[in-house]
Amino acid sequence: MTSPAFSHDAVRRLxxxxxxxxxxxxxxxxxxxxxxxxxxxxxxxxxxTEGVPPTTHVSVDRLPLRADELVVSLDREAVLAQAxxxxxxGFVVPAFVDEG
Amino acid sequence: xxxxxxxxxxxKVRSGELAAAELAEASIAAIERDDARLGAYxxxxxxxxxxxxxxxxxxxxxxxxxxxxxxxxxxxxxxLATRGLATTCxxxxxxxxxxxxxxxxxxxxxxxxxxxxxAVLTGKCNMDEFAMGSSNExxxxxxxxxxxxxxxxxxxxSGGSAVSVAAGMTPGALGSDTGGSVRQPAAFTGVVGxxxxxxxxxxxxxxxxxxxxxxxxxxxxxxRSAALLTEVISGHDPRDSTSAPRPxxxxxxxxxxxxxxxxIGVPSQYFAAGLAAEVEDSVRRALDAxxxxxxxxxxxxxxxxxxxxxxxxxxxxxxxxxxxxxxxGVRFGARRDGADLAELYERTRAEGFxxxxxxxxxxxxxxxxxxxxxxxxxxxxRVRTLLARDFDAAxxxxxxxxxxxxxxxxxxxxxxxDDPLTMYLSDVYTLPASLAGLPAMSLPSFDAPPVxxxxxxxxxxxLIARAFDEETMFRAARGVERALEER
Numbered sequence: 228m229t230s231p232a233f234s235h236d237a238v239r240r241l242x243x244x245x246x247x248x249x250x251x252x253x254x255x256x257x258x259x260x261x262x263x264x265x266x267x268x269x270x271x272x273x274x275x276t277e278g279v280p281p282t283t284h285v286s287v288d289r290l291p292l293r294a295d296e297l298v299v300s301l302d303r304e305a306v307l308a309q310a311x312x313x314x315x316x317g318f319v320v321p322a323f324v325d326e327g
Numbered sequence: 328x329x330x331x332x333x334x335x336x337x338x339k340v341r342s343g344e345l346a347a348a349e350l351a352e353a354s355i356a357a358i359e360r361d362d363a364r365l366g367a368y369x370x371x372x373x374x375x376x377x378x379x380x381x382x383x384x385x386x387x388x389x390x391x392x393x394x395x396x397x398x399x400x401x402x403x404x405x406x407l408a409t410r411g412l413a414t415t416c417x418x419x420x421x422x423x424x425x426x427x428x429x430x431x432x433x434x435x436x437x438x439x440x441x442x443x444x445x446a447v448l449t450g451k452c453n454m455d456e457f458a459m460g461s462s463n464e465x466x467x468x469x470x471x472x473x474x475x476x477x478x479x480x481x482x483x484x485s486g487g488s489a490v491s492v493a494a495g496m497t498p499g500a501l502g503s504d505t506g507g508s509v510r511q512p513a514a515f516t517g518v519v520g521x522x523x524x525x526x527x528x529x530x531x532x533x534x535x536x537x538x539x540x541x542x543x544x545x546x547x548x549x550x551r552s553a554a555l556l557t558e559v560i561s562g563h564d565p566r567d568s569t570s571a572p573r574p575x576x577x578x579x580x581x582x583x584x585x586x587x588x589x590x591i592g593v594p595s596q597y598f599a600a601g602l603a604a605e606v607e608d609s610v611r612r613a614l615d616a617x618x619x620x621x622x623x624x625x626x627x628x629x630x631x632x633x634x635x636x637x638x639x640x641x642x643x644x645x646x647x648x649x650x651x652x653x654x655x656g657v658r659f660g661a662r663r664d665g666a667d668l669a670e671l672y673e674r675t676r677a678e679g680f681x682x683x684x685x686x687x688x689x690x691x692x693x694x695x696x697x698x699x700x701x702x703x704x705x706x707x708x709r710v711r712t713l714l715a716r717d718f719d720a721a722x723x724x725x726x727x728x729x730x731x732x733x734x735x736x737x738x739x740x741x742x743x744x745d746d747p748l749t750m751y752l753s754d755v756y757t758l759p760a761s762l763a764g765l766p767a768m769s770l771p772s773f774d775a776p777p778v779x780x781x782x783x784x785x786x787x788x789x790l791i792a793r794a795f796d797e798e799t800m801f802r803a804a805r806g807v808e809r810a811l812e813e814r
Contacts, residue, residue: 238689245648245692246655247685248673261690263748268637271706274713281708282715284539284569285525285764285794291572293565305432311424311662318657323668 233262328353333399333498333552334579337445340398343387347398347447351380354400354449357496366471367490369405370413370428371450376400379447394445395559402491402500405451406458407435407543408532416534417454417484419467420679421660429659435532436567437501437543437560444559449497453487456681457651458508458536460484461750462743465683470740473516476782479737482512485546489516492546499556500546505537506639507732507757509544510769514732514787517771519553519804520546524795525764526571528557529564537646538569540639540761550770550805554578557797573795581798586806587621589799592725596632597756603735605775609786610731613772616810617729622803627721627728631713635758636751638714641694641707642762647684648691654679686747715763722793727803731756732769732787760791767791770804773811 238254238261249257303316312319328336328350339345355373362368383398403409406416413428415421421429434442442448455465463471463486471486473479474494481490485502489512492500502509504522513520521544528543535541545556561575593614598607618624656662656675663674680688694703721728733756743750760767769787777783788807792800 237693241689241692241696243673244696245688246652246669246672246676247680247688248670248677249685253685257686257689260686260747261693264640264690264751265693265703267748268641268703268707271634271637271710274631274634274706274710276706276709276713279709279712281705282711282762283708285715293568301432306658309423309429309432309659311656311660320657321665321667321671 233258233265329357329400329495329498330548331498332549333396333547333555336498337395337397337399340383341387341393345398347380347383348377350398351376351400351447354497357494358449361494361496364472364477365474365490365494366453366469367402367487367494367496368450369415369417369453369468369487372412372448375412376447376449383445383447394443395555396441397445399446399499400449400497401441401446402449402452402488402497403438404485404488404500404502405454406503406534407438407501408433408534409438409448409451410434412448412451414451415467416458417456417466417468418679418681418684419661420654420676423660424662431532433532435543436529436564438532440560441501449491452485452491452500455484455486456684457534457647458484458503458505459647459683459687461507461511461753462738462740463487464740464744465681467681472740473737475517475784476737479739480515482515482737484508486512488546489513489518489520492518492548498548499552501560502544502546503533504542504544504761505540506643506761507754509546510732510757510767510787510789511754513546513769515737515785517774517785518546518548519550519768519770520544521553521557521768522760522766523557523561523797524571524766526569527561527766527795527797529567529570531564531566535650537643538650539646540643550801550808551579551582553768554582554801571795576798578797578801581801582805584802585621586617586803589622589727589803589806590625590725591617591622591803592625592627592721592728594627594629594632594721594728594730596629597730601734601755602731606731606733606735606786609773609775610788613788613807613811614729616814617807620806620810622806625725627725629717629721629759631710631717632755632759634710635714635762636755638707638710638762639754639758640690640751641703642711644687644691645695645704646691648688648695651684651688683747711762714759718759718763718765718791726799728791730789730791732789733757736775736784736786756789765791765794766797766800768800768804770808
């Protein structure tokens with residue numbers, strides 16, 4: 228694990244990946260905070276994990292599959308009633324297909 | 328009245344000695360009297376509470392059995408979906424463009440199970456935004472305050488739920504514990520907080536933060552009441568694919584078994600540098616009392632404990648960055664329009680999420696990104712395995728492990744807010760059991776004595792048991808509680 232200095236640009240790139248718009252001041256603050264947190268995390272480098280499998284999930288039992296049966300899901304009107312913008316029977320989003 | 332054990336209250340309501348309506352009014356009066364000062368509730372549901380209590384009383388008059396929680400008022404952390412009752416998860420991103428909070432079209436399974444046993448809901452309890460925090464100061468609305476000293480934090484993230492119980496507003500409450508979010512506030516406010524085994528309680532309807540760690544977890548004032556709530560909310564649920572298909576144990580009955588002969592492991596790593604002297608003194612005295620009552624104290628070692636904070640903050644941030652992608656301004660909550668879809672997402676999320684949530688999303692995006700995935704995320708998952716193996720080895724020799732819940736008593740509001748890493752490090756004793764998926768709880772130990780103008784403050788004793796062995800955990804907890812009562 229090398230020690231990447233957490234640059235402004237790196238933070239802005241990550242924010243873009245995470246779909247968060249952040250200002251210059253926030254990027255600078257976050258760079259400092261993340262660097263400090265990652266410096267602590269890098270202590271894990273010293274732990275010998277040769278041959279140790281990763282734990283993705285603590286499932287003691289093999290979890291059963293659900294029967295493949297139709298069940299009633301949430302009422303469409305009840306769900307749409309909570310949308311910030313709706314039209315007819317759907318959610319409204321900006322156009323994302325270029326028709327030009 | 329609200330400070331009596333839950334089973335006793337429910338029995339009075341079932342027998343007609345006490346009306347559910349009287350109990351509801353007592354709860355409303357306590358909240359109206361104290362909550363402006365303590366900030367435990369984000370939403371109060373008094374109209375619905377009164378209507379439901381009246382309905383329960385009418386059902387009882389008709390001869391219905393109301394259930395094991397008949398008429399018992401319960402506060403619910405705002406991270407759990409409650410049908411038709413505003414739910415924000417402590418975040419502005421679940422508040423819509425006209426100020427309206429999200430109204431879930433369904434109940435979380437844990438809530439459904441409480442209601443099926445006759446419980447009534449007082450409202451939605453304050454919390455750190457998306458359960459990210461250890462002081463309740465990351466609530467997007469206002470911080471909750473510690474009833475013992477309102478200049479101090481009640482802990483977090485389930486701070487409001489802990490305060491509701493500690494201040495006597497409700498006899499019980501639901502929270503959620505991802506890395507200590509129920510045990511730590513229980514310790515700071517002097518109540519009992521139980522994190523069941525991962526998979527024991529359905530996560531259906533719990534707003535997801537870190538899915539491999541999140542556990543719906545109850546608070547109560549005494550061990551047997553906490554055991555009863557745990558028993559009610561536990562059990563397999565086909566709506567949560569990680570819910571374990573195992574029979575629920577007899578947690579309440581286990582409380583009556585003696586702790587004579589019980590082997591209690593005491594891990595040296597939890598009594599190391601950083602532990603406040605008054606916390607160590609309190610916990611050691613409680614363990615001595617347990618030994619006098621017939622338990623055997625056995626030194627054990629959990630050598631990877633020091634790495635738990637690093638492992639947790641990598642894994643929880645990674646899972647959060649993925650889980651929180653659903654908050655995008657389209658289906659519920661806040662929305663800031665943009666020229667295209669990306670701008671809609673970016674503006675909505677920037678405005679809706681607070682600084683701690685942003686920090687963790689970006690940290691999570693980083694540890695999952697190309698070039699760093701193996702070094703951070705995969706490495707943390709491997710060390711997680713070592714932390715779980717530490718417990719496996721220790722449980723070869725002992726039945727339960729006892730330790731402090733937190734390294735210090737409740738700290739002051741604002742004290743750690745500007746230093747995220749220091750805040751994270753205060754979770755060191757609760758994170759290992761979360762990472763290993765084990766049942767763990769905090770119960771009140773001896774109070775720390777007053778010093779330098781600081782009042783006496785609660786101290787939590789943490790008990791950790793084998794996976795799905797809540798029965799032994801409750802047996803030990805009630806044994807310690809009994810030993811402390813008898814002194």
